[in-house]
């Protein structure tokens with residue numbers, strides 16, 4: 001068997017392969033493009049393209065594609081073959097520098113939020129040389145940005161790349177004040193991915209899963225997750241085989257999948273990779289999701305990436321671990337007093353960013369699916385707050401209230417002069433309920449749902465923190481030595497005081513926190529419809545424009561696309577619900593009621609004095625259930641039609657979120673009540689009991 005270290009990255013045109021395959025002058029100029037963002041000359045691109053093609057063909061590729069992320073969030077690819085017929089009837093395999101660098105995409109069907117008029121439907125894709133090309137399923141995939149001809153970003157990657165430049169530039173300004181040389185500063189991302197696996201046979205029998213990715217109906221199983229027998233439990237053989245193939249495929253693609261385990265809910269699992277730069281981290285997560293979906297079918301399984309496929313048991317999240325990497329991790333408390341001060345500046349910047357742009361962060365993870373997860377038992381609420389841990393919290397308190405800092409170990413510390421206790425790391429991450437936790441030398445943003453493309457969240461995080469850095473660097477410009485140190489400590493104090501409300505170390509799942517958060521003036525947007533409008537606030541637009549990450553038109557288009565997507569998903573859910581009720585549940589319950597009625601008649605015919613009270617009660621219960629289901633169905637139908645009649649997308653979203661979703665919940669409850677009294681053989685779909693415990 002091949003050693004993993006031999007196959008790791010074997011399908012990736014990485015630096016090692018480039019060095020091996022490219023003339024050294026070409027390799028050097030490509031590196032310059034990759035590392036310093038210098039433009040790629042067409043002559044160089046031609047040489048790179050040729051080498052890449054030869055390499056890809058050896059790996060079995062017949063086609064190439066520009067692999068990109070339109071605003072729908074999922075990756076898109078259109079395969080072109082390398083085939084180039086020549087005049088004598090044969091064909092050669094060709095791939096030019098031009099084809100590598102840019103492609104045209106007749107992409108009129110991708111959502112653009114009005115950015116691209118239909119008469120100018122074409123967009124173009126441009127190679128992102130900072131993310132490696134790779135061969136996947138016989139296709140050479142070239143990670144690309146996707147733009148309109150007028151230069152607007154039509155994708156998720158471009159703004160992320162811009163935000164990475166913005167934070168790099170501003171971080172360097174801060175570091176320069178501390179005497180650091182200019183250097184690469186890169187946001188890093190490690191995305192922990194949760195998912196469910198269920199049997200393909202069950203899946204196929206449930207229209208709600210097939211159409212919506214989640215169960216719109218289903219009574220809670222007899223046992224849920226209370227025995228905690230699944231969490232970190234032995235992985236069953238089929239699942240294990242699946243995970244093995246997944247690891248192998250991901251490793252070959254250079255995705256450093258590292259840990260895998262069973263999660264809390266039955267049938268739920270998790271995969272965590274080793275972190276990398278934000279851009280690649282997002283790409284790798286998208287590849288991971290794609291592979292999960294595709295490979296599951298090899299084992300008769302379906303991988304559900306929905307944020308809440310099953311009601312009453314845990315949903316799936318995607319923890320976004322985020323940090324800043326320069327010559328060292330910038331969120332590592334330092335060894336020297338001056339480096340401690342720098343650490344506090346960086347920490348303060350994040351606290352300020354998360355407070356100032358809490359609504360944008362919430363917005364970045366808003367989706368129809370995640371609405372069912374945020375605020376449910378196991379996920380952070382829709383309120384953004386930061387958890388720092390006892391030790392850092394005490395430091396912040398000391399700074400804000402201007403008293404002597406005493407660590408848990410009772411070591412007095414003169415701020416800014418002494419060294420931060422190096423046991424910080426062990427004192428953090430005791431709180432799993434926080435949406436944004438400092439975990440030693442990185443932050444863990446826990447609000448993203450399992451299905452989300454992490455570009456938006458990281459784009460916003462990078463931009464917001466870049467803005468804090470900019471504020472600090474602007475304020476400190478020209479200051480040096482003692483003056484700088486004193487001004488910095490004062491700046492930290494003032495900023496922490498202003499943003500202390502965002503720090504919360506208590507139980508984020510508790511009801512008291514909602515009330516407390518309201519007192520503190522923190523935003524609590526429970527639904528996507530409520531969360532999206534902040535995107536187009538003047539404050540947000542100023543942020544994005546100010547740092548060159550998104551133009552106003554680009555912001556507005558993204559807001560439109562998100563709204564439309566929400567409305568479309570809710571429309572599909574409402575339709576699926578109605579269809580299932582009319583064509584599956586009502587006929588089944590009516591059938592069973594008729595059978596019970598026939599039984600009563602038959603028993604009475606056989607013995608006129610027979611006791612049939614129980615049977616009659618059941619019959620009445622079934623008929624009452626049918627009546628209630630029908631009433632909710634009518635209500636849903638009316639509200640749904642009214643929603644579709646609203647031309648304004650925001651109004652429509654509000655209607656879905658505040659009126660239709662509650663009716664859908666009632667309709668679901670009415671059907672679920674019948675599930676537990678209807679004969680098993682009559683029930684038209686597999687139940688939670690059937691689906692969750694066999695895989």
Ligand code: ADP
Nearest residue numbers: 188189190191192272273274275321322323442
């Ligand atoms: P836990 O398992 O307790 O959540 P880990 O330390 O195992 O914490 O890390 C979880 C995830 O965080 C992994 O994907 C890991 O690669 C990622 N991670 C670790 N350090 C960083 C960092 N500096 N930047 C971004 N992600 C990181």
Ligand code: MG
Nearest residue numbers: 192319321444
């Ligand atoms: Mg984690």
